[in-house]
Amino acid sequence: MRLRNVPGSMEAIAESPYVVHDPEKRPGAWRAYFGNDNPIHLEIGVGKGRFIAAMAEQHPDINYVGIEKYSSVLIKALEKKEEKGLSNLVFIRGDAELVTLWFGKGEVSRIYLNFSDPWPKKRTARRRLPSREFLRRYDGILEQGGTIEFKTDNRDLFDFAVEEVPFSVFRIDQITYDLHNDFEMNAGNIMTEYEARFSAKGNPIFKYILCRKEDLTASGSAQENME
Numbered sequence: 001m002r003l004r005n006v007p008g009s010m011e012a013i014a015e016s017p018y019v020v021h022d023p024e025k026r027p028g029a030w031r032a033y034f035g036n037d038n039p040i041h042l043e044i045g046v047g048k049g050r051f052i053a054a055m056a057e058q059h060p061d062i063n064y065v066g067i068e069k070y071s072s073v074l075i076k077a078l079e080k081k082e083e084k085g086l087s088n089l090v091f092i093r094g095d096a097e098l099v100t101l102w103f104g105k106g107e108v109s110r111i112y113l114n115f116s117d118p119w120p121k122k123r124t125a126r127r128r129l130p131s132r133e134f135l136r137r138y139d140g141i142l143e144q145g146g147t148i149e150f151k152t153d154n155r156d157l158f159d160f161a162v163e164e165v166p167f168s169v170f171r172i173d174q175i176t177y178d179l180h181n182d183f184e185m186n187a188g189n190i191m192t193e194y195e196a197r198f199s200a201k202g203n204p205i206f207k208y209i210l211c212r213k214e215d216l217t218a219s220g221s222a223q224e225n226m227e
């Protein structure tokens with residue numbers, strides 16, 4: 001379904017001023033790059049960018065960095081940034097495996113994973129963005145008090161993600177198995193392209209929010225309540 005080869009997209013991305021072409025030179029320097037001290041939020045796997053463009057428009061006091069592996073979809077996200085004239089949104093075209101080379105320790109306040117690819121085969125499980133390997137990378141760049149928000153309609157991937165959490169420094173702070181009917185967790189929810197498509201088919205949307213174990217107060221942990 002995804003267009004891996006949109007003619008001209010690679011060239012357009014390579015020339016785009018909206019793409020940070022040298023992220024490996026930026027760890028510790030993102031606030032200088034944006035020219036302010038606002039928090040930095042990442043979305044990993046932005047696809048066509050509906051979610052991150054809407055978030056950047058609604059929250060001009062937050063800097064957003066969208067990471068996407070494929071030029072063919074990223075080009076659509078760049079168009080949205082341009083249309084909306086968003087100075088607080090930039091993109092990196094690359095594989096999020098390298099995220100610790102792009103951001104410094106504690107430089108990021110929040111990471112969004114939206115409808116991440118399921119990689120259903122066991123041998124490719126390490127590529128799943130909520131895997132323990134990726135959670136270790138996120139730990140390397142998230143500030144104290146930083147959070148990870150993951151949503152999907154894929155129950156197998158969500159169950160996997162929940163099972164990976166105990167192998168990390170994180171804990172589940174909030175969780176729902178029906179986001180759109182969860183009054184509290186759905187407040188302010190921005191739908192992604194995939195979310196709009198699959199919830200229109202009647203699929204429930206699953207979501208968790210992680211924080212570090214050390215950041216949680218003694219009570220109110222969803223995971224504690226599940227144990």
Ligand code: SAM
Nearest residue numbers: 045046047068069095096114115117192193194
């Ligand atoms: N988040 C969008 C949404 O909800 O509509 C797109 C979802 S699509 C299923 C997943 C996207 O994540 C794809 O565009 C894919 O190229 C990207 N992606 C998957 N793994 C990635 C990685 N390791 N680094 C960067 N992007 C990745």
